[in-house]
Amino acid sequence: MDIEVTTIEKLDPAALARELLPQHVADNVVTLNQLDNDVAAAVLAQVPAERAVEILDQPELDFAPEIVSLLPRDQASRLLAAMSADRAADIFRWLDEPERSELLGRLDAETRAAIERLLVYPPNTAGSIMTTEFVSVPSTWTVAQTLEHIRHVERTRETVYAIYVLDPATRRLVQVVPLRRLISAESDASILSACRPHAPITVSPLTDREDVGRLFRKYDLLAVPVVDNVGHVLGIVTVDDAIDAMLAESNEDVQKFGGMEAIGEPYMQISFGEMIRKRAGWLCALFLSEMLTASAMQHFESELEKAIVLTLFIPLIMSSGGNSGSQATSLLIRSLALQEIKLSDWWRVALRELPTGIMLGAILGLIGILRITLWQNLGFFDYGPHWELVALTVGAALVGIVTFGSLAGSMLPFILQRLGFDPASASAPFVATLVDVTGLVIYFSVALAILSGTLL
Amino acid sequence: MDIEVTTIEKLDPAALARELLPQHVADNVVTLNQLDNDVAAAVLAQVPAERAVEILDQPELDFAPEIVSLLPRDQASRLLAAMSADRAADIFRWLDEPERSELLGRLDAETRAAIERLLVYPPNTAGSIMTTEFVSVPSTWTVAQTLEHIRHVERTRETVYAIYVLDPATRRLVQVVPLRRLISAESDASILSACRPHAPITVSPLTDREDVGRLFRKYDLLAVPVVDNVGHVLGIVTVDDAIDAMLAESNEDVQKFGGMEAIGEPYMQISFGEMIRKRAGWLCALFLSEMLTASAMQHFESELEKAIVLTLFIPLIMSSGGNSGSQATSLLIRSLALQEIKLSDWWRVALRELPTGIMLGAILGLIGILRITLWQNLGFFDYGPHWELVALTVGAALVGIVTFGSLAGSMLPFILQRLGFDPASASAPFVATLVDVTGLVIYFSVALAILSGTLL
Numbered sequence: 001m002d003i004e005v006t007t008i009e010k011l012d013p014a015a016l017a018r019e020l021l022p023q024h025v026a027d028n029v030v031t032l033n034q035l036d037n038d039v040a041a042a043v044l045a046q047v048p049a050e051r052a053v054e055i056l057d058q059p060e061l062d063f064a065p066e067i068v069s070l071l072p073r074d075q076a077s078r079l080l081a082a083m084s085a086d087r088a089a090d091i092f093r094w095l096d097e098p099e100r101s102e103l104l105g106r107l108d109a110e111t112r113a114a115i116e117r118l119l120v121y122p123p124n125t126a127g128s129i130m131t132t133e134f135v136s137v138p139s140t141w142t143v144a145q146t147l148e149h150i151r152h153v154e155r156t157r158e159t160v161y162a163i164y165v166l167d168p169a170t171r172r173l174v175q176v177v178p179l180r181r182l183i184s185a186e187s188d189a190s191i192l193s194a195c196r197p198h199a200p201i202t203v204s205p206l207t208d209r210e211d212v213g214r215l216f217r218k219y220d221l222l223a224v225p226v227v228d229n230v231g232h233v234l235g236i237v238t239v240d241d242a243i244d245a246m247l248a249e250s251n252e253d254v255q256k257f258g259g260m261e262a263i264g265e266p267y268m269q270i271s272f273g274e275m276i277r278k279r280a281g282w283l284c285a286l287f288l289s290e291m292l293t294a295s296a297m298q299h300f301e302s303e304l305e306k307a308i309v310l311t312l313f314i315p316l317i318m319s320s321g322g323n324s325g326s327q328a329t330s331l332l333i334r335s336l337a338l339q340e341i342k343l344s345d346w347w348r349v350a351l352r353e354l355p356t357g358i359m360l361g362a363i364l365g366l367i368g369i370l371r372i373t374l375w376q377n378l379g380f381f382d383y384g385p386h387w388e389l390v391a392l393t394v395g396a397a398l399v400g401i402v403t404f405g406s407l408a409g410s411m412l413p414f415i416l417q418r419l420g421f422d423p424a425s426a427s428a429p430f431v432a433t434l435v436d437v438t439g440l441v442i443y444f445s446v447a448l449a450i451l452s453g454t455l456l
Numbered sequence: 457m458d459i460e461v462t463t464i465e466k467l468d469p470a471a472l473a474r475e476l477l478p479q480h481v482a483d484n485v486v487t488l489n490q491l492d493n494d495v496a497a498a499v500l501a502q503v504p505a506e507r508a509v510e511i512l513d514q515p516e517l518d519f520a521p522e523i524v525s526l527l528p529r530d531q532a533s534r535l536l537a538a539m540s541a542d543r544a545a546d547i548f549r550w551l552d553e554p555e556r557s558e559l560l561g562r563l564d565a566e567t568r569a570a571i572e573r574l575l576v577y578p579p580n581t582a583g584s585i586m587t588t589e590f591v592s593v594p595s596t597w598t599v600a601q602t603l604e605h606i607r608h609v610e611r612t613r614e615t616v617y618a619i620y621v622l623d624p625a626t627r628r629l630v631q632v633v634p635l636r637r638l639i640s641a642e643s644d645a646s647i648l649s650a651c652r653p654h655a656p657i658t659v660s661p662l663t664d665r666e667d668v669g670r671l672f673r674k675y676d677l678l679a680v681p682v683v684d685n686v687g688h689v690l691g692i693v694t695v696d697d698a699i700d701a702m703l704a705e706s707n708e709d710v711q712k713f714g715g716m717e718a719i720g721e722p723y724m725q726i727s728f729g730e731m732i733r734k735r736a737g738w739l740c741a742l743f744l745s746e747m748l749t750a751s752a753m754q755h756f757e758s759e760l761e762k763a764i765v766l767t768l769f770i771p772l773i774m775s776s777g778g779n780s781g782s783q784a785t786s787l788l789i790r791s792l793a794l795q796e797i798k799l800s801d802w803w804r805v806a807l808r809e810l811p812t813g814i815m816l817g818a819i820l821g822l823i824g825i826l827r828i829t830l831w832q833n834l835g836f837f838d839y840g841p842h843w844e845l846v847a848l849t850v851g852a853a854l855v856g857i858v859t860f861g862s863l864a865g866s867m868l869p870f871i872l873q874r875l876g877f878d879p880a881s882a883s884a885p886f887v888a889t890l891v892d893v894t895g896l897v898i899y900f901s902v903a904l905a906i907l908s909g910t911l912l
Contacts, residue, residue, distance in 0.1 A: 024654050026674045060674065147639065154640040161617055161636070161678075179635065180617070183603065184610040198480050217703065218482045218516065220696040222617075222678065239695055240676040246699070247673065250706040251790045257710060258786020258884060259779050266796040267787055268804065275808070276815050279783050283858075286779050287820050291827060293771035298837050304767060308760055311767045315749035315892055318771055322778075323715050323742050323885040327735050330714020331723055334707045340722040348724065352731070359732055364743050371747060381754050402739075428714060428884035429779040436771055 013039065017046035025054045033062045041070035053082045056091070059244055062269065065094035068103070077106035084158050085111070086131040086241070089118035117234075126212050127205030129245055130226045130235030131158045138168035139175070143194060144187040150179070159238050162223045165191055172231035176200040178222075202227045205234055212237055213246035214339070256422070257333065259286065259429035286429050292437040293318075300444045307455040309383055310447055313368075313394050314440070320364055321401035321439040322432030325409030328353055329431045332413045336423045346414040350407060357406030364402055365395035386454045397446040401439045408434055469495065473502035481510045489518045497526035509538045512547070515700055518722065521550035524559070533562035540614050541567070542587040542697070545574035574691075582668050583661030585701055586682045586691030587614045594624035595631070599650060600643040606635070615694050618679045621647055628687035632656040634678075658683045661690055668693055669702035670795065709793065712878070713786065715742065715885035742885050748893040749774075756900045763911040765839050766903055769824075769850050770896070776820055777857035777895040778888030781865030784809055785887045788869045792879045802870040806863060813862030820858055821851035842910045853902040857895045864890055 020028045020043070032040045032055065044052050044067060056064055056079055068076050068091055080088045080103060092100060092115055104112055114132045121127025135157050137146050150160050163182065165175040175195040185194040202225050203212055215224055216239060223236045252262035261278040263270055270278075297304065304311060332349065335341040341349065372391040375381045383390050409431045413423035448456060476484045476499070488496045488511065500508050500523060512520055512535055524532050524547055536544045536559060548556060548571055560568055570588050577583025591613050593602050606616050619638065621631040631651040641650040658681050659668055671680055672695060679692045708718035717734040719726055726734075753760065760767060788805065791797040797805065828847040831837045839846050865887045869879035904912060 022654065024657070024675065026676075150636075151640045154636050159636075160639070179639075180606075180610050180615075183616070183635075183639075184607045198478065201480070217696075217699055219480065220482075222695070239678070239699075240673075243673055243695075243699060243702070246703065247706070247794070250703070250710075251794070254706075254710060254713060254790050255786050257713060258782045258784075260783045260786070263787065266794075267791040268797065268801075268808075272808075272811065275812055279780075279812070280816055280819055283776070283779055283783070283816055283820060284823065287772070287776055287823060290772050290775045293775075294768050294827075297768040297771070301764065301768070305764055308757065308764070311760060311770070312750050312753040312757075314767070314770060315753070315774055315896065316743070316746050319746045319749075319778075319885070319888060319892060320739070320743055322775075322888065323739055324735075326714045326883075326885050327716045327739070328714075330711050330716070331719065334710050335723040338703070338707070341724065345724070352724075352728075355728065356731055356735070360736055360739055363736055364739060367740065367743060371750075427782075429775070429782050432775060432778065432888070436775060440771065 013042040014046045016043050020047060021051065025051065025058060026060065028055050029058045029061045032067075033060075037063050037066045038070055041067045045071055045075060049079065049082065052079055056080075057084050057087050059087065059090070059241070062266065065091050069095060069099040073102060073106065077103050081107050081111045084131050084133055085114045085118060086129060086158075086235070089115045089128075092119060093123075121205050124209050124245075125205060126203045126207040126209065126224075126226050126237055127234070129209055129212075129241045130205070130237045131241075132235045133158045134162075134164060134223070134225075134233070134236040135160050136164040136166050136233060137191060139165045139190075139192055140168050141191050142187070143182055143185045143189050143191055146177075146182060146191050147187075159223050159236070162225075162236070163191075164225055164233050164236075165195065166233070170231075173200060173202065173225060173227055173233050176225065200225065203237070204229070209242075209245035210249045210337075213242050213249065216242040216246075253333065253337065253424040256424045257330065257427050259283070259427040282427070282429070286433050289433045290436060293440055296437055296440040296444075300440075303444060303447065303456050307447070307451065309390055309455075310393070310443075314443070316368070317394065317397055317401055317443050318436050318439045319432075320398060321405035321435040322428075323405070324357065324360055324402045325405035325412075325431040325435045326428040328357075328406045328409030329412060329426050329428065332410050333424050333426060336413055336417060343414060343417055346411065349410050349414070353406045353410045354403065357403035358399060360406065361399035361402030365398035368398055369395040384455070386451065389451055389454055393443075393447045393450045396450065397443045400442045400446060401435070404438055404442065405431075405435045408438070469498040470502045472499050476503060477507065481507065481514060482516065484511050485514045485517045488523075489516075493519050493522045494526055497523045501527055501531060505535065505538065508535055512536075513540050513543050515543065515546070515697070518725065521547050525551060525555040529558060529562065533559050537563050537567045540587050540589055541570045541574060542585060542614075542691075545571045545584075548575060549579075577661050580665050580701075581661060582659045582663040582665065582680075582682050582693055583690070585665055585668075585697045586661070586693045587697075588691045589614045590618075590620060590679070590681075590689070590692040591616050592620040592622050592689060593647060595621045595646075595648055596624050597647050598643070599638055599641045599645050599647055602633075602638060602647050603643075615679050615692070618681075618692070619647075620681055620689050620692075621651070622689070626687075629656060629658065629681060629683055629689050632681065656681065659693070660685070665698075665701035666705045666793075669698050669705065672698040672702075709789065709880040712880045713789065713883050715739070715883040738883070738885070742889050745889045746892060749896055752893055752896045752900075756896075759900060759903065759912050763903070763907065765846055765911075766849070766899075770899070772824070773850065773853055773857055773899055774892050774895045775888075776854060777861035777891040778884075779861070780813065780816055780858045781861035781868075781887035781891045782884040784813075784862045784865030785868060785882050785884065788866050789880050789882060792869055792873060799870060799873055802867065805866050805870070809862045809866040810859065813859035814855060816862065817855035817858030821854035824854055825851040840911070842907065845907055845910055849899075849903045849906045852906065853899045856898045856902060857891070860894055860898065861887075861891045864894070 135150055154160050161179045163177045167174050177194045181194040201219055205226050223238045225236050226234045228234055255262045260282050263278055369391045372383060376383055376387045412426040416426050417423040591606055610616050617635045619633045621633060623630050633650045637650040657675055661682050679694045681692050682690045684690055711718045715738050719734055825847045828839055832839055832843045868882040872882050873879040
């Protein structure tokens, strides 16, 4: 498939453009994403304008700004004017000068104003993902009038499944009518007769896209109006954009949980420098914190010299603490993100994690004791004359460290949220680092208590 | 708010039921979730049937099966019959006997058959999240006939925004018409005139819900028909259920990435035994693998005895390998899940991770060397007469280990996917364990190369 496409485009962009037509527009995007930008632009230039607009309207088109800047200026501006305003604004956001100003200047005043209004909202807000192409009617209209209006504007609106009813005098939002109710309502009744009994659900242009996603999920919405503080509808966020926002957020959560800054772009599209920047920051911060383990070890150096056998289990014991912490953190991050658990529930969680940690630690501790006993008695390794005490030290330390790991891992997201940070910043490496230093101290303290007088 | 609710419900469920009415049904669910199950059932029994059905239809209602089993049998069966079939099936899936058979027996034959059909599909498939309440019309109908039909059935269908056009003879799916196109089409034209030019997008009842979510995202769907292998429509999956499925999947990804089995329920609702089971399995597997670190250390015991100073940096160096691996894994898991990257791209990724790992390792290595130099010269700690060589060992080992961590962390999701596992099983603790053992070997090999003849 890749090869075929490569051959065809080298021969004739027009032929490839014709091949795109019978396919679904989403599949056209997949094909164009595989081409070089200049070839993709050449193909797009040959596609009928209506389809070209549909293609550019797909957020999945990877290099839309680059492709638009490679098109002839007049064609590019015609396509941008016909696109949905939110996607056009997205493209302008990434266009370089002088293309940006030139293309913006070629738009008609109304379209330019709509796009410029969208460009002022910060990324990741409702304002930045809303579209201004929605259906609104005055509350004095009848059902039949509204349906007639929808018939005329259907092609130019991103959705017609929600109709926004405005006060004719103030133009403030009065109600939202779903199209399905409108269809089954009486023709000559007032549009208000098809409304739901409760107040419409709205967001402000600065609402975080994560909260917008939560509203869609809670209320099973197909669109939500974005209103300013006097109640004027600035635009709407549709469910497809809300899904993209939700998935982008959960992506960021996974990346943060992996211990790095969130990367907003696909893996293959970030530059080397950007990749290093996004990863080196956290890696260095973790490295500097983890240096405390070296300090802790230096503190216990005389014990280490006396009982080198203790060092053998350091990686094993520390990693168990980190692993149990990482489990607890991943559980709690999502519960907090989905609001299954509130900040004030922290003590309930702590009361669950305490016995869980003790139990998990006891299981690992028993396995550890078993391993040392087996290796000693089967002659695989000699842990010295006090091997039973060494085994006991490892077992007891595991109970302590896994319990501490579970508690620390579960409380960290609460603490971060309480301090106003994103709980998803409580990454697995962050928790592991936190638990490593304390884990070493627990291990050597247990060792001192059990082995002092014999090995130490 | 919590306190107020508790007081009211103790006084009078009927009063609380009246308070629910002016609110949005999603907010009713929030209120009911805060009550004990028996109180919630008492309140629900007082709510008008139409609203009670809407409440039970919300997947966010936490204890729906428990609440239904606490209602009077005849009321429960009336509500279940009026609910959407997919949600009713969900409730039946979790009902205990004898309630389950009793309530199923009280349903009319048609509803019972619809629910039993849904119950046969395994969880997490399109069949298990589809609804059978959709609009279908024969392809011989006109636009006006179809609209008239929708007007009559609107109240009993989960969505009317997609109309499924069937062959009148075979009843196979011919096309899908969006309601918006129907509204703007000519009244007396054939329904087929409002169709899109390409074949309808469909799924099979056994399609994984993750793949269903991907289709919604790619094609910006509001609903997708579930068809059997001869093309009969069995049901449809609507976008609200697809969103729930997508978020459940990304939740599971985070939990797996945290190093545990995915938990399908909210944190507070899983039993202690279940919690231990879901967490102990992976924890024990990781513990057993991590035991290789003890074996590796035992192998290098004589070196350790000669140069105890090397042990001081073991946790620091190992954790850096794990952290860089965890970053790479989190990046790649999501890229694979969103299909930004294909399996065959593994070598491209390896070619990016190699220089990235070397660069990140070099940064950490420099910090490590700096730290040892500073501590030595400021008199904080004495790393011995060969401290420069120790610093060099730590620095060089970090380059090797971080590079190995980045490569291993990025390749692991590919290997798992190639072997037919979920790439999301490549958890942060899994990668850390993998890197720990190799990291120790790299560290001691570098030490042998640099320090042999002096310390070793």
